[in-house]
Amino acid sequence: MSSIPDIIIAVDGYSSTGKSTFAKLIAKEFTFLYLDSGAMYRGVTLAGMEAGVIGDGKIDEEGLRKIIGPLPLHFRQEEGATRLYLGERCIETEIRGWAVSQYVSPVSAIPWVRNWVDDRLHAFSEGGRVIMDGRDIGTTVFPNAELKIFMTADPAVRAQRRYDELVAKGESTTLEEVLANLQDRDYRDSHRPTSPLRQADDAYVLDNTHMTLHEEVVWMLGLLQGKFGLLESPGLSC
Numbered sequence: 543m544s545s546i547p548d549i550i551i552a553v554d555g556y557s558s559t560g561k562s563t564f565a566k567l568i569a570k571e572f573t574f575l576y577l578d579s580g581a582m583y584r585g586v587t588l589a590g591m592e593a594g595v596i597g598d599g600k601i602d603e604e605g606l607r608k609i610i611g612p613l614p615l616h617f618r619q620e621e622g623a624t625r626l627y628l629g630e631r632c633i634e635t636e637i638r639g640w641a642v643s644q645y646v647s648p649v650s651a652i653p654w655v656r657n658w659v660d661d662r663l664h665a666f667s668e669g670g671r672v673i674m675d676g677r678d679i680g681t682t683v684f685p686n687a688e689l690k691i692f693m694t695a696d697p698a699v700r701a702q703r704r705y706d707e708l709v710a711k712g713e714s715t716t717l718e719e720v721l722a723n724l725q726d727r728d729y730r731d732s733h734r735p736t737s738p739l740r741q742a743d744d745a746y747v748l749d750n751t752h753m754t755l756h757e758e759v760v761w762m763l764g765l766l767q768g769k770f771g772l773l774e775s776p777g778l779s780c
């Protein structure tokens with residue numbers, strides 16, 4: 543019998559493939575700290591919108607640069623969940639809204655924004671035993687991560703999942719709009735010059751188009767058992 547050592551697990555992939563749902567569940571099942579790197583880009587975007595340097599279809603890069611230095615963005619562990627805070631304010635709900643989603647891709651393509659976020663992700667991960675999801679975790683942020691997962695799924699299935707989530711939150715949008723936004727983000731994320739989204743050579747691919755969450759966790763358990771031997775408590779709660 544063995545247990546999983548204190549490793550870094552990198553989970554990358556296209557938007558709305560369920561990376562964060564998967565990573566959160568794995569964190570809970572196998573006792574890892576979960577960190578959502580996309581939340582950091584969303585937090586920077588929200589702060590820029592609130593400061594009036596992002597809006598009306600434009601990003602004032604110089605204005606953003608002025609506010610980013612001292613930006614008090616940080617994660618807190620509360621009730622078993624990791625939440626993003628801006629100072630003393632929890633911004634988890636606002637950063638997931640439609641308005642932030644419109645601007646976050648171009649904001650995340652700015653090289654100095656990426657450096658700023660990467661520095662913080664390294665600081666938050668000190669000590670290891672972290673599962674982090676994003677677009678470039680296994681390629682740029684933690685190229686030596688011990689385990690790398692690359693998630694993908696059919697775009698139509700991803701758009702439907704995202705649309706259902708937004709509707710449940712009371713946002714008014716259409717499936718066509720959501721699919722267009724998702725395809726636009728996929729394109730931008732994979733074609734930007736700095737740290738584009740791509741599958742690391744040593745990543746394991748998880749295509750969850752036809753998988754339930756339970757099947758994804760069972761898949762991960764198989765992977766972990768293959769790498770670290772039979773685990774001490776392979777019983778799953780989900």
Ligand code: DC
Nearest residue numbers: 557579580583646647650676677678
């Ligand atoms: O995963 P998400 O949709 O919350 O990510 C928001 C945006 O941030 C998305 O457009 C891609 C970008 N992102 C990135 O460029 N690099 C990461 N490591 C994580 C997210």
